[in-house]
């Protein structure tokens with residue numbers, strides 16, 4: 338009997354949350370229903386999600402940055418159809434297939450001249466695991482430095498480099514010899530590098546958890562200090578890479594020449610899990626140093642043909658549609674359009690970022706009435722205020738956004754890089770409306786806050802979610 342996807346979906350329409358509650362993660366179901374995010378999406382195109390009621394949602398989350406080209410991009414879809422129709426010999430394993438070689442070459446061509454090799458993986462965290470192993474092996478050193486607020490994934494090694502406590506709780510012991518340093522603090526980094534025993538400094542060029550940026554001078558010093566002390570510079574571009582910040586690699590804003598670059602998320606146009614670790618020949622050849630060690634690090638599904646085809650098609654679309662330049666231009670336009678709201682609303686402290694990775698930082702206003710309301714929210718739960726923006730953006734304006742990290746009032750915008758004036762205007766108008774309400778302290782915002790607190794998301798009453806987080810802000 339033929340498999341009939343449409344019939345299967347039709348037969349079970351709307352059962353998604355019940356199935357997740359019964360067979361998967363009931364706590365996530367509670368979080369999403371508490372926030373009122375429990376929709377049944379049936380289609381996705383470009384920057385929009387469409388639910389079973391036919392309502393369209395502007396997606397400023399892009400699957401945590403995966404859909405840089407928008408959803409259901411026709412060129413990627415067609416490339417994948419071609420790959421399936423071609424009956425490609427996938428995952429032969431004892432083989433050197435053509436497509437991974439072509440994708441590796443395309444990636445190397447886009448990096449600085451020191452980058453010569455690529456190792457493929459299946460996710461962001463897997464690329465970070467590889468980077469940790471490669472760095473230790475290539476330097477014969479153990480120590481790894483990472484930053485506060487850092488997020489590099491949630492597998493054991495990557496979690497050892499996580500700059501927050503929330504994700505680590507209950508999972509120890511993690512990797513030894515991983516040391517946290519403050520992001521942007523060059524003196525702290527210098528102190529740790531002084532002993533010449535650090536294998537790698539692993540760092541995001543813009544930190545995803547909060548959209549934090551460091552100064553130009555910091556990056557210049559990072560590069561020269563790492564070189565001087567024989568420490569490998571590992572730049573995690575899992576979220577920032579592939580044009581997100583207006584450069585193909587975000588580190589190109591500062592002319593950095595990392596020894597290892599990790600890439601994932603947007604690399605396959607959102608369709609197929611994929612990751613890539615780009616390295617210098619010195620690093621790579623130290624790991625894969627002999628025929629005995631030719632497969633000393635590998636992963637069964639890495640290099641899979643569908644991911645490679647999607648990756649090649651994604652790079653072609655990025656070139657054909659001028660996506661990197663577009664992200665730069667549209668990002669500037671978006672930040673300019675948001676800036677007047679900083680002047681208009683005391684609650685909105687800062688709009689920051691690069692390209693289309695944008696953080697909206699909220700803080701307590703000066704005026705007394707408003708300040709008291711803000712303090713009340715924060716007392717109920719630190720970082721609650723930003724949820725009071727995210728929730729009405731979704732309910733009233735059908736715009737999907739996320740809180741950037743635990744316990745902070747920062748919203749992160751990661752729209753598809755293909756958005757235009759229509760989407761920017763829709764977002765700015767919606768944010769203006771929600772902030773006007775927040776400033777007035779209207780019933781809606783109080784209602785949202787009270788209902789969330791009532792639903793058990795208050796800090797200290799969170800057995801039900803297993804965490805103190807008010808929403809799915811993992812990326």
Ligand SMILES: Cc1ncc(COP(=O)(O)O)c(C=O)c1O
Nearest residue numbers: 460461462488489490575576812
């Ligand atoms: C900078 C960075 N590195 C690594 C990861 C982990 O990627 P994955 O979720 O694919 O394991 C993420 C995910 O958000 C990330 O933002």
